[in-house]
């Protein structure tokens with residue numbers, strides 16, 4: 001379902017957590033295509049998770065504050081992002097757990113990235129600044 005740009009309309013959005021049912025076509029899809037702007041820190045965070053899941057480097061660059069954006073953005077192709085839970089969204093901060101897998105069979109590994117991200121409003125958009133912890 002989440003191969004590079006392999007998501008088709010009707011698929012659940014990669015950012016949909018347990019019990020959430022929003023679809024890629026109407027949720028993060030328009031944000032990744034630049035047809036809509038994320039209006040909240042949580043929307044930016046979710047769209048960035050989806051961009052990681054789909055390997056959409058352009059969207060990650062576009063939603064990263066220029067002050068903290070890395071010059072080179074390397075995505076690890078072996079890492080598969082397989083689940084997101086937003087645990088708190090308050091003010092300019094969003095806390096989340098992002099589940100990943102890499103390898104397969106006997107080399108299969110799983111992990112969870114836990115982060116509280118901070119966002120800053122700039123030109124009508126919420127941009128990712130960095131982790132607070």
Ligand SMILES: [Zn+2]
Nearest residue numbers: 013015027028
């Ligand atoms: Zn989404």
